Amino acid sequence: xxxxxxxxxxxxxxxxxxxxxxxxPRSGDLSVYWYQQSLDQGLQFLIQYYNGEERAKxxxxxxxxxxxxxxxxxxxxxxxxxLGDSALYFCASSYGQIxxxxxxxxxxxxxxx
Amino acid sequence: xxxxxxxxxxxxxxxxxxxxxxxNYSSSVSVYLFWYVQxxxxxxxxxxxxxxxxxxxxxxNGFEAEFNKSQTSFHLRKPSVHISDTAEYFxxxxxxxxxxxxxxxxxxxxxxxx
Numbered sequence: 001x002x003x004x005x006x007x008x009x010x011x012x013x014x015x016x017x018x019x020x021x022x023x024x025p026r027s028g029d030l031s032v033y034w035y036q037q038s039l040d041q042g043l044q045f046l047i048q049y050y051n052g053e054e055r056a057k058x059x060x061x062x063x064x065x066x067x068x069x070x071x072x073x074x075x076x077x078x079x080x081x082x083l084g085d086s087a088l089y090f091c092a093s094s095y096g097q098i099x100x101x102x103x104x105x106x107x108x109x110x111x112x113x
Numbered sequence: 114x115x116x117x118x119x120x121x122x123x124x125x126x127x128x129x130x131x132x133x134x135x136x137n138y139s140s141s142v143s144v145y146l147f148w149y150v151q152x153x154x155x156x157x158x159x160x161x162x163x164x165x166x167x168x169x170x171x172x173x174n175g176f177e178a179e180f181n182k183s184q185t186s187f188h189l190r191k192p193s194v195h196i197s198d199t200a201e202y203f204x205x206x207x208x209x210x211x212x213x214x215x216x217x218x219x220x221x222x223x224x225x226x227x
Contacts (some may be wrong), residue, residue, distance in 0.1 A: 002156060033215065042219045043157075043203060056214045090156055099145045099164050099208065102215065104156030 003027065004105035006091050012111045018079040021108045025072055025093030031055070032074040033094075033102060034066055038087040049074060050097055081112045115140045117206050119218035127226050128196055134189040134221045136204030146187040147205040148178055151220075157203060163187060174198070199225045 003026035013019055025032050034046040036059075045058035049068035060066075063081075068074045078085060088107045094100035120135040138144065145164050149157040161172025168180040178189045187204060204218040 002158065004156075035217075043217045045215060045217065048215070058214060092157075099162075101147075101159045101162065102149075102157075104149075104158065106156050 002103040002105060004091060004093050004103050006089075006105035006108050008108060009106065010109050010111075012113065013081060014113055015081055015083060017081050017112075018077065019081065019110065021076040021078070021089055021091075021110075023074045023076070023091030023093075023105060025074070025091075026103050029093035029095050029103070030072065031094045031097055031100070032068055032072070033092040034060075034074070034076050035090040035092065036087045037090060037107075041087075043090075046076070048097075055097065078110070083112050086110055086112045115144065115206050115214070115216050117204050117216050117218040119204055119221050121221050122219065123222045123224065125224045125226060126194055129193050131192050132190065132194050132198075132223065134202050134204075134223065136187045136189065136218060138185050138187065138204075138206045140185075140206065140208075142208070144206045144208040146178075146180060147207070148172065148176070148187070148189050149203045149205060149217075150174075151201045151203065153200070160189070160202070194223070194225045196225050196227060198223060 005024045007022045030051045033048045036044045046060040048056040066076045090107045092102040092104045116139045118137045126132045147162045148160040151157045163180045171177045201220045207215040
């Protein structure tokens with residue numbers, strides 16, 4: 001158990017809908033990272049927050065947004081969902097930033113029908 | 114810009130044989146290098162990391178990696194694999210000028226055969 005929790009574990013929804021994925025980092029960690037893992041694209045970095053501020057952006061679509069709240073938990077919002085958004089979404093946390101080990105949550109499996 | 118290349122998408126190997134998983138990176142500045150492992154239906158977990166100092170890094174489960182600056186490589190090795198090492202292995206790089214990005218390679222699926 002990494003200490004990072006993600007909810008929900010599974011999510012099934014329809015195209016065009018909006019969902020919110022939630023992540024609670026390990027106690028004391030200030031950074032939260034979001035990743036998308038799919039069979040065709042591999043593991044893609046989406047976005048990173050550090051102590052409430054956005055620090056790095058990867059291949060995140062405009063339909064996706066995220067935020068980190070004062071209690072350091074984070075939410076990833078996916079809107080206008082398409083079939084191709086079906087994937088495993090991981091959250092990871094670390095105390096600091098670039099040289100720190102990331103601790104990954106178990107992931108949220110999203111299926112868009 | 115930084116990038117990471119994992120040269121092999123799949124590596125089959127017999128139990129108790131040695132294995133090397135290859136990783137090359139591209140960066141114009143000093144970086145930090147990591148290997149993560151993902152077991153089926155689980156998140157990633159750190160095997161080892163290179164930040165500075167000795168170029169030979171030892172990690173968990175008997176794995177080690179060697180940082181080679183001249184060849185821009187960070188290959189992962191294990192002298193004798195077990196069935197339980199069957200998993201996907203990801204090389205990652207972070208650091209570099211003006212970026213907080215953490216770049217993962219495409220992964221290498223290690224299949225240990227009995």
